[in-house]
Amino acid sequence: MINLSILETKAVIIKTQDFKENDKLVWFYTEKLGKITAIVRGAKKSKSKFLALTLPLCYGEYMVYKGKNLYTLQEGKIINSFQGLLDNLHKLTFSSYLCELIDIACSDNEINVELFRNLVTTLYLLNTDALDYELLIRAFELKLLKSTGYNLTLDRCSICRKKISSSNYISLSYYGGVCDQCPREHGLFISKGTYNALRFLMNMNVDKLYRLNLNNDIKAEIEKVTTFLICNNYARKPKSLDMLNFIKE
Numbered sequence: 112m113i114n115l116s117i118l119e120t121k122a123v124i125i126k127t128q129d130f131k132e133n134d135k136l137v138w139f140y141t142e143k144l145g146k147i148t149a150i151v152r153g154a155k156k157s158k159s160k161f162l163a164l165t166l167p168l169c170y171g172e173y174m175v176y177k178g179k180n181l182y183t184l185q186e187g188k189i190i191n192s193f194q195g196l197l198d199n200l201h202k203l204t205f206s207s208y209l210c211e212l213i214d215i216a217c218s219d220n221e222i223n224v225e226l227f228r229n230l231v232t233t234l235y236l237l238n239t240d241a242l243d244y245e246l247l248i249r250a251f252e253l254k255l256l257k258s259t260g261y262n263l264t265l266d267r268c269s270i271c272r273k274k275i276s277s278s279n280y281i282s283l284s285y286y287g288g289v290c291d292q293c294p295r296e297h298g299l300f301i302s303k304g305t306y307n308a309l310r311f312l313m314n315m316n317v318d319k320l321y322r323l324n325l326n327n328d329i330k331a332e333i334e335k336v337t338t339f340l341i342c343n344n345y346a347r348k349p350k351s352l353d354m355l356n357f358i359k360e
């Protein structure tokens with residue numbers, strides 16, 4: 112007998128793809144199961160109850176059951192479809208980037224409740240008009256790096272472990288600040304302002320971000336650090352990065 116135990120979890124849709132004539136494959140980043148792929152039968156039919164439930168970025172409560180290779184979507188309820196993000200090119204690009212980051216940084220079935228909550232909060236904040244979106248994305252990148260094993264050490268020298276209050280250099284092989292005595296190799300020079308901002312961004316909740324006001328030089332340096340770490344530590348470079356740079360110009 113096949114055991115069709117139904118699992119219920121909150122999830123965000125990070126990617127979809129047509130499958131066969133009427134079906135869809137949907138990649139969910141879930142609270143309780145990590146990243147999973149589910150088949151949605153009949154999702155492409157115009158009268159399908161799954162049509163609205165399986166749009167990219169949709170955040171909802173989903174019921175799935177596990178098959179041999181894939182999950183199957185059984186039922187779902189939208190919490191926030193975030194479709195407003197699709198009307199604005201910047202927001203669309205930023206949110207696609209967030210989904211792509213989750214896709215490349217997380218392995219299947221690896222549960223990370225904190226990262227899941229950070230993703231949902233970041234999407235909610237992106238959906239408002241009250242924030243510096245670039246800073247929001249940087250904060251998310253730092254949280255993602257932290258939750259996937261690439262936490263930056265900023266209160267100690269990342270090489271000799273001596274306590275430091277600040278530094279003008281980030282080592283990209285030791286993942287952190289470097290003291291005055293240690294060699295400056297394979298890293299980036301940054302301003303002290305950037306160092307402090309990095310430390311602040313790493314430890315703050317994304318919903319407190321409105322308190323932070325940084326100049327463009329500092330933002331550009333933070334971006335250099337996070338982009339380098341993302342492009343060099345994960346399986347592939349996010350494609351939406353090119354789009355992000357394109358719309359910035």
Ligand SMILES: [Zn+2]
Pocket residue numbers: 268269270271272273289290291292293
């Ligand atoms: Zn040192």
